[in-house]
Amino acid sequence: MFTLAYPSTPEEAVDRLARAAPGETAVLGGGTDLLLDVESGRTTPTELLSLRKLPWRYLRWERQSLVVGSTLPLRALEVDPKVRTQLPGLWEAIVDVGSPALRSRATLGGNIGRCSPVSDLLPILLALDAQVRIVGPNGRREVPVDAILQESRRTTLGSADLVEAVVVPAAAPCTYLWQRVQPVNDISQVGVATAYAPTPPHWRIAVGGIQPRARRLVEAEGLLRSARPSDFEAELAAQEAARRSTFVTDRRATESYRRRLVSVLVRRAIQRTLARVPPVAGGPSSSP
Amino acid sequence: MTDRPLKLVLNGTPRTFEEVPDAERLLDTIRWRAGLKGTKEGCRTGDCGACTVLVNGDPSLSCLTLAREVDGDAVTTVEGVTRETVGRAVVKAFEENGAVQCGYCTPGFVVALSGLLAGRSPPPSTEALLDGLEGNLCRCTGYAAIQRAVAAAREAVR
Amino acid sequence: MRFRTDAAPKAEGAVVYAPDLEAPGMLWAALVPSPVAHGRVVRLDLEPARRQPGVVAAVGAAEAVSLLPGGTGDGAAPVFPSPEILYHGQPVAAVAAETLGAARAAARAVELEVEPLPVVSGIEEVFPEWPTRVALPHPQVVGHVHARRGDVDGAFGAADLVHSETYRTPGVHQVALEPHACLAEVSGDTWRLRSSTQTPFGLRSDLAESLGIPADRLVVEGTWVGGGFGGKGGALIEPYALVLAAAAHRPVKLALTYAEEFQLGRTTLPSIIRLDTAVKGGTVTGRRVRLLLDSGASLPGRDFAVGYSMGFLLGPYRTDTFEIEGYAVRTHKPPFGPHRAPFAPQSVFALESHVDGLARRLGVEPLEFRRRNVWKEKDRTAYDQPVGPFGLDACLAAAERTLRDWRRGLPPDHGIGVGCGFWSTNAGEGGEARLELRPDGLVIYEGEREIGNGSVVRGLPTVAEKVLGLPASAIRVAYGDTAKAPFDSGVYGSRTLAALGQAVERASRALLATLASRLGAATSPTLELRDGHVTVVSGGRRVRLATLLTPEERTVGGLVAEGKFYAPAHRLDTSFVTDGQVFPYRDFTGGAHLAEVAVDRETGHVRVVRYAAFHDVGTAVDLALVRGQVEGGVVMGLGTALSEEMRWEPTGRLGNPDLLDYRLPRLRDVPPLQVEIIEGFAGAGPWGAKGMGEPPIIPVAAAVANAIADATGTRVHELPLTPERVARALKLL
Numbered sequence A: 001m002f003t004l005a006y007p008s009t010p011e012e013a014v015d016r017l018a019r020a021a022p023g024e025t026a027v028l029g030g031g032t033d034l035l036l037d038v039e040s041g042r043t044t045p046t047e048l049l050s051l052r053k054l055p056w057r058y059l060r061w062e063r064q065s066l067v068v069g070s071t072l073p074l075r076a077l078e079v080d081p082k083v084r085t086q087l088p089g090l091w092e093a094i095v096d097v098g099s100p101a102l103r104s105r106a107t108l109g110g111n112i113g114r115c116s117p118v119s120d121l122l123p124i125l126l127a128l129d130a131q132v133r134i135v136g137p138n139g140r141r142e143v144p145v146d147a148i149l150q151e152s153r154r155t156t157l158g159s160a161d162l163v164e165a166v167v168v169p170a171a172a173p174c175t176y177l178w179q180r181v182q183p184v185n186d187i188s189q190v191g192v193a194t195a196y197a198p199t200p201p202h203w204r205i206a207v208g209g210i211q212p213r214a215r216r217l218v219e220a221e222g223l224l225r226s227a228r229p230s231d232f233e234a235e236l237a238a239q240e241a242a243r244r245s246t247f248v249t250d251r252r253a254t255e256s257y258r259r260r261l262v263s264v265l266v267r268r269a270i271q272r273t274l275a276r277v278p279p280v281a282g283g284p285s286s287s288p
Numbered sequence B: 001m002t003d004r005p006l007k008l009v010l011n012g013t014p015r016t017f018e019e020v021p022d023a024e025r026l027l028d029t030i031r032w033r034a035g036l037k038g039t040k041e042g043c044r045t046g047d048c049g050a051c052t053v054l055v056n057g058d059p060s061l062s063c064l065t066l067a068r069e070v071d072g073d074a075v076t077t078v079e080g081v082t083r084e085t086v087g088r089a090v091v092k093a094f095e096e097n098g099a100v101q102c103g104y105c106t107p108g109f110v111v112a113l114s115g116l117l118a119g120r121s122p123p124p125s126t127e128a129l130l131d132g133l134e135g136n137l138c139r140c141t142g143y144a145a146i147q148r149a150v151a152a153a154r155e156a157v158r
Numbered sequence C: 001m002r003f004r005t006d007a008a009p010k011a012e013g014a015v016v017y018a019p020d021l022e023a024p025g026m027l028w029a030a031l032v033p034s035p036v037a038h039g040r041v042v043r044l045d046l047e048p049a050r051r052q053p054g055v056v057a058a059v060g061a062a063e064a065v066s067l068l069p070g071g072t073g074d075g076a077a078p079v080f081p082s083p084e085i086l087y088h089g090q091p092v093a094a095v096a097a098e099t100l101g102a103a104r105a106a107a108r109a110v111e112l113e114v115e116p117l118p119v120v121s122g123i124e125e126v127f128p129e130w131p132t133r134v135a136l137p138h139p140q141v142v143g144h145v146h147a148r149r150g151d152v153d154g155a156f157g158a159a160d161l162v163h164s165e166t167y168r169t170p171g172v173h174q175v176a177l178e179p180h181a182c183l184a185e186v187s188g189d190t191w192r193l194r195s196s197t198q199t200p201f202g203l204r205s206d207l208a209e210s211l212g213i214p215a216d217r218l219v220v221e222g223t224w225v226g227g228g229f230g231g232k233g234g235a236l237i238e239p240y241a242l243v244l245a246a247a248a249h250r251p252v253k254l255a256l257t258y259a260e261e262f263q264l265g266r267t268t269l270p271s272i273i274r275l276d277t278a279v280k281g282g283t284v285t286g287r288r289v290r291l292l293l294d295s296g297a298s299l300p301g302r303d304f305a306v307g308y309s310m311g312f313l314l315g316p317y318r319t320d321t322f323e324i325e326g327y328a329v330r331t332h333k334p335p336f337g338p339h340r341a342p343f344a345p346q347s348v349f350a351l352e353s354h355v356d357g358l359a360r361r362l363g364v365e366p367l368e369f370r371r372r373n374v375w376k377e378k379d380r381t382a383y384d385q386p387v388g389p390f391g392l393d394a395c396l397a398a399a400e401r402t403l404r405d406w407r408r409g410l411p412p413d414h415g416i417g418v419g420c421g422f423w424s425t426n427a428g429e430g431g432e433a434r435l436e437l438r439p440d441g442l443v444i445y446e447g448e449r450e451i452g453n454g455s456v457v458r459g460l461p462t463v464a465e466k467v468l469g470l471p472a473s474a475i476r477v478a479y480g481d482t483a484k485a486p487f488d489s490g491v492y493g494s495r496t497l498a499a500l501g502q503a504v505e506r507a508s509r510a511l512l513a514t515l516a517s518r519l520g521a522a523t524s525p526t527l528e529l530r531d532g533h534v535t536v537v538s539g540g541r542r543v544r545l546a547t548l549l550t551p552e553e554r555t556v557g558g559l560v561a562e563g564k565f566y567a568p569a570h571r572l573d574t575s576f577v578t579d580g581q582v583f584p585y586r587d588f589t590g591g592a593h594l595a596e597v598a599v600d601r602e603t604g605h606v607r608v609v610r611y612a613a614f615h616d617v618g619t620a621v622d623l624a625l626v627r628g629q630v631e632g633g634v635v636m637g638l639g640t641a642l643s644e645e646m647r648w649e650p651t652g653r654l655g656n657p658d659l660l661d662y663r664l665p666r667l668r669d670v671p672p673l674q675v676e677i678i679e680g681f682a683g684a685g686p687w688g689a690k691g692m693g694e695p696p697i698i699p700v701a702a703a704v705a706n707a708i709a710d711a712t713g714t715r716v717h718e719l720p721l722t723p724e725r726v727a728r729a730l731k732l733l
C-alpha cells in the first residue's frame, strides 16, 4: 500500500517528483481514476503525491479566456453560471462526467492526466484549443492540450511535470454531443465536440471514443470553409470525420458502429453549434 | 504521515482518529472507526452512490475519497443529516411516498438530496434536484416513488 | 400516511444489514478465485497465506472435508473444487484474518497451480447450428424436456402460413444493491449463521444437506435484506464462512466485492429460442417451441429452468396443438439461478415479439389479436389446467383505451408496443405463523426479515389488522432465527402475502375463535385498542383482553395462536410429456404493458417516452405496496430491455463485472410511468390477493421491442435492445 505526501508549494511537489524513482510516486488529483487503478493493482505506487495543499483550486477569467486550476473539482465549474453561458459545450461535457457526487472530487487535471480515449472532456478541450499550463523541473510552460495527449494512461508530460491550470478560450460557440447505451452516467461510445472560432474564423472538430486518443479531425475541419456551412457541407465534413477516425471494437461498441456514430454526431454538433453562433453584425458572418 | 492523527468534524463534532493508514477510504473510517454504519457500502467504484456523504456540505462519494484527503473537513453522514430539519423533512417525504423498499440505497439518496436542499432558499427546482440524484442507484423502487418524495421534500422545506 | 414501520429507520441509516455485521473477535474473510473457467487444481499451497501477518485460518478442499461433520460434503458439488474447476472466479480456497486488508493480501499469497482444460463459454460453441436435432445423451446437455399435444405435424402441414423466428437473450444479473454478506460462528456443536437471505429455512436445509451439518445444529438468522430478486435464496457464500469459522474457532465475516458479486452470482443465463407458428385461415393452429438454455455449471437433473420456462413460451394463449423441446446446456459459468420471475421476461420477449409480428403479418391490430386469443376465465391452459379467475383480457381492454389515447398525435419515429404475460404464484412448500395477542397489542413472529417489497413488515400485519380489527399501530413483527421462528419457505415466487398471508389469516381467526369461546359467544368478536389496551368487542360488550388471559398466558406474554398454510398439490396429467418435466401453474395473474418509444433513425438509440402497466392483482390488499412492486418491476424490466447484459469472453471470464459496463437504469433514464390495478379476479391469497413481486417485470422487454417494431417496421431479435443492435436491425451499418 501507499503513503501520502502533502507538498505545500508547486516547487516542492515538482522537486519530490523529480527525485522519485520511476513508477514509485503517483500524482493524486481527485483520485477518481487513480484509486481504482491502485485498487485493481494496475499501478502499484508506494507514494501518492497529493495536490490538495497547492493553491490550484480556482476558476478565473483572464481577458476572453477561462482559467481553471487543475485541482478545482469539476462540480465548481458546473455550478458557475458564466461557464454555462459562455462555454455551453464545455458545460455539456462536464455534467456528463459521472454524477454530481463524483464531480465534487474529479478534476480537470486528472482527466488530462488519465488521457482516457473515452474521456468526455478531452474532445471539447481540443475543439476549444485549450492550453495547458505546466509546471516542471525547468519552470513553467504553456502548451496546447493536443500536444499532451498520447494514449490511455499516457501523456507527453514529464515524470515531474504537473498540470497547474487549463486555459480555455471562451469566445467560441461550441457543442459537445455523445452517444451512450443508457444516457445517464454511462461511458460514451463516442463523443463529438465542435467549436467555431471567429478570429481567425475557423471550425474545429474533435472526437473521443477513437483510438488511441481523442483528437482533432483537421481534414474534416478543412471542408467547413464558411462560418455558416450548409447542411450539405456539414454532412461532407461528418463523412470525412468518420473516414479519418481510427476505431476499435471493444465491449462498448464495434468499430463500424462507432464510425456510424461519428458521421451522425459530427453533423449534428455542427448544426447545434451553428444555432449558437450569434447572427448579429460583428459576429461571424458568411464568407463567400 | 501515518503517525499524524486524522481530524474530522464528523456530524458537527470534532473527532480525532489515531493510526489511520494513508490508503484508508473515508467510507471505511466512517463505518469501522467511527462505527457509523448508516453510510452504506455498495460497489466501492463510484457507480452506485450508496456511500454518499457530505464533505463541507457537498455530496461526495466516500468510497473514492481517501480519509486523509478530507483531513480537517466537515464530514456529515446520514446520521448527522437526519438530525437536521432538512434531513428530517427528507426522511418524512421518503417514508410517506413509499420511496423506501429494501432501503439499502436510501441513506445515499437522503444525504445527497439533503445536501442539495440545505441552505438553499429558494430550493433548486425539482428537475435540478432529480439531476442531482443521477448517481444514486436504486434497484427496488423504479425511482417513481423517489421522484414523488423529492417533490414532496422540496415543498416541505420551502 | 406512514405505511411502513421500516421506512424511517432505513432512511436514517439505523437498520443493520449483513455487510454491517460485527462480532467480538470477528475475523474477515477473502476468497481465492480460480484464474480459469475450466481446469484442474494441480497444487494448492495455503502455507504462504498462513505465514502472512494477521492470518488465522486458510482453507481449501482438503480442510473443508475434514472440518465438515458430513465428511465429504455434497460429493457432486463440493465447497471447493476438487479437482475440477467449473467457472472463472470459482473460489478454490478462502482465508480469514484480523483485517480485510490482511485477508485479501493473504488470499493473493496462496499458491495455486491449475491445469487449464478446454472452456465451453456459450451455447453456440456446443450447437453452432440451430435448430437442430440433438442426439442424447450429449456430454454438454444436463437437462432435456420434450412434450407434444395434438396433431402438430398435421397443423404445420395444412398451414397456409408458417411464422418462424429465432430469438436470443443474454445473461442478466439481479444486482441487488447490497452485496452478499454473512457472519458465521461455530461454538460447541452449534453452527450459527447470520446472513442476508430471502429464505432462512431454505438456506438452513440447503446447507444441512450439502455440508452434512444436522439441521438442528445449524441456526440461521436472516438479516434485513438489501435487495434479493432471487439472488439471495440458496447457499452461495455461506459454506466458505462456515468452514473458515470452524477452522478459526472465531466468528468470520465474509462480504463479496461487487466484482465477485457479478462473477459468482447465480443468474439468468443466455438462451436461444426458436418459435414456429402455424396459421390457417387467420387462426393459429399449432406451435413449435424449441429452447436452448445455458445452464452454466448446473448439475444433471437439477435443472428446472427449461421445464419451467416452457409454459411462458407457450404463453397465456389458447393452444392445444403444440410441441415443445428444450435443452439445458452445460457451460463454464456459475450455475443458472433464479432472478425475479425466472426466465419469464426472456420467454415473453420472444413469444410476444413473435405474436406481435404474426398479428402484423395477418393484418390484425396486435392488441386486438391478443384479446382474441388470450385465456379467459373458462379456458384451459396448454397443459389442460383450468385457468380460473384471470384478468388478462381486462388488462388488455384497459390498455386498449390508453393505446387509443396515445396513438392520437403520435410524433414521427415514435411507436407504441404492447406486451402481455401471465404469472403463477409459487406457494413454495408452505408456511406457518405464530401470533401472540398481548394486553397492549399483537406480535407476529417471523423467521424471515423484510427484503424490501413490504410483504413482511406491511403485508402480514395488514392481514392480521383486517381480520382482528386492531389498528396498525398495535401490531408489531418480531424476528427470530430458525431455532425460534415458525417455519416458512421464504420470500420468493411472489408468495409471501399470497401463501404466508393465509397462515397469518388462519392464526388470526384462531385467536378470535379462542376469545369467542372464552366469552361464550357464538360469533367471532372483534378487537380494538382503547387507551392502549386491547379490548375485545362482542355483541356490544367490551372486555379488556387482560381479563380473559389465563395466569400462564399473562406470564408468557399473551394468548398464542398458530396458523399453517401448506400449498395444495397441483396435479398435472403429464401423459403428453415424453421426456423431462414440465410444471403445473396455479393462481394465474395477468399483466399487459404499453411502451411508447422514440427511435433515433440515424443512431438506433431508443428512448422510452412513457409507459403504462395494467395488472390483475386479484385484490389489492395494500395499494401502495402493489404500486411499488409494479414501478420497481417495470424499471428493472427496462434494464433487461435496453441495456443489461453479462458479457462472457471466450475464455469464460466475465468481461463486465462492474456497474460501469453492466448498465442499470438510473433515475434520469426512467420515463413517466402509469400504473393501473385491475381487481375482481380473485386469487387464492387473503381476500383474493395475488402475488405481485414478479409479474411486473415480465412483459417489459416485449413491450419495448414491439414499440420499436411499431416505430420502424423492423424487429430486433436479441436482447438487450442496445442502440447498436437496433442500428444493425435498421441496416444502418
Ligand SMILES: Cc1cc2nc3c(=O)[nH]c(=O)nc-3n(C[C@H](O)[C@H](O)[C@H](O)COP(=O)(O)OP(=O)(O)OC[C@H]3O[C@@H](n4cnc5c(N)ncnc54)[C@H](O)[C@@H]3O)c2cc1C
Pocket: A026, A027, A028, A029, A030, A031, A032, A033, A034, A035, A051, A070, A071, A096, A097, A098, A099, A102, A105, A106, A107, A108, A109, A110, A111, A112, A113, A114, A116, A118, A119, A120, A121, A157, A161, A162, A163, A164, A185, A186, A187, A188, B045, B046, B047
Ligand atoms: C463512476 C465513474 C464515472 C466516471 N464517468 C466519467 C465520464 O462520464 N466521463 C469522463 O470523462 N470520465 C469519467 N470518469 C473518470 C474520472 O472521473 C475523470 O477522468 C476525472 O476527471 C479524473 O480526475 P481526478 O482528479 O479524479 O483524477 P485522478 O484519479 O486523481 O488522476 C488521474 C490521473 O491523472 C494524474 N493527475 C491528476 N492530477 C494531475 C495533475 N494536476 N497534473 C498531472 N497529472 C495529474 C494522476 O496521476 C493519474 O494518473 C468516471 C470515473 C468514475 C469512477
Ligand code: FES
Pocket: B040, B041, B042, B043, B044, B045, B046, B047, B048, B049, B050, B051, B052, B061, B062, B063, B064
Ligand atoms: S459504494 Fe461508493 S459509489 Fe458505490
Ligand code: FES
Pocket: B099, B100, B101, B102, B103, B104, B105, B106, B137, B138, B139, B140, B141, C177, C226, C227, C452
Ligand atoms: S430501495 Fe432497494 S435499492 Fe433502493
